[in-house]
Amino acid sequence: MTTSSHGLTAPFALARFRDGDSVRLGLVAGDRIRAVSDDDLGAAGLNAFLAHPDWDRLRALAADEGGWMPLADVVLTAPVEPRQVVQAGANYREHVIELVVAGLTQDPSRSPEEAREFAAKMMDGRRANGEPYFFLGLPTVVVGDDVPLVLPGYSEVHDWELELAVVIGTEAFRVSREDALNHVAGYTIVNDVTTRDLVFRKDMKEIGTDWFRSKNAPGFLPTGPFLVPAPFVAGEDLTVRLDLNGDTMQNGSTSDLLFDIPALISAASQTTALLPGDLLLTGSPPGNGQHWKRFLRDGDVMTGSISGLGTQVVRCLAEGPAV
DSSP states (O other): OOOOOTTBOSSOEEEEEEETTEEEEEEEETTEEEEOOHHHHTSSSHHHHHHSOOHHHHHHHHTOOSSOEEGGGSOEEOSOOOSOEEEEESOBHHHHHHHHHTTTTOOTTSOHHHHHHHHHHHHHHHHHHOOOEEEEEOGGGEEOTTSOEEEOTTOSOEEOOEEEEEEEOSOBSSOOTTTGGGGEEEEEEEEOOEEGGGSBOSSOGGGOBOHHHHHOSTTOEEBOSOBEEGGGOOTTSOEEEEEETTEEEEEEEGGGBSSOHHHHHHHHHTTSOBOTTOEEEOOOOSOOHHHHTOOOOTTOEEEEEETTBEEEEEEEEEOOOOO
């Protein structure tokens, strides 16, 4: 599948592309891409570069006229190789309100109006006095949009959640909110696919949520297509939009985050060290399938975009019969 640079406004970005049976790192500028070696990076691979990113070095390479290929001629894959994927849950005010109204909390005693009022008060209380809520995803689930999203046959309620993802640069461990952005190398797009009927355990409700089963099927974290350097991204008011078969389902702004990017990085780093190349997902705006009562089906095409970060296209396929 061909990936377009439409929507990429930075003068350059990083990507990874397929070269036969291998994957190579590339530098994207406009509608062109060129391979990037360790010598070009001045580091032993992508994550080593991100530990101390020298964007001026790549800026100079982007100005060199040699070695370019048309971007349309290559197949891009996920632009990152994270060792950890940290996900922020319930971090868009309106998103959580919508999910509660749609029945995510499984409390039939509330009317829709009562559910909305309950959720709004809960979110406003979290913003004023609460802390970010995190869970972990599997790095092996991170894929590019070069492969289709296979919808597991054990459910019919697979949902989309388009998110801004922070790509960690210099290792962050117990950093302050004020210092947090110094540990950001860049940003990318992630679609955090969720199987809704597996979110809550049915065999023992006291356990609560089961993010492992509901979010970690193969390919459930389509990522990219670009890693955009942090100096080119202002994360406070980015439009996060997902279209399903041409119809807009999500169209929110990162200005609705309950906890902003510095707060998320600082809070997550109090527990564990965030490593170069790791992903920190910031949450998803309103407009999920749970709200629309429309979930992913065979043949669906999701087109996700975030201001300045490019466009991600994910094609859905029903899981075939077991062999």
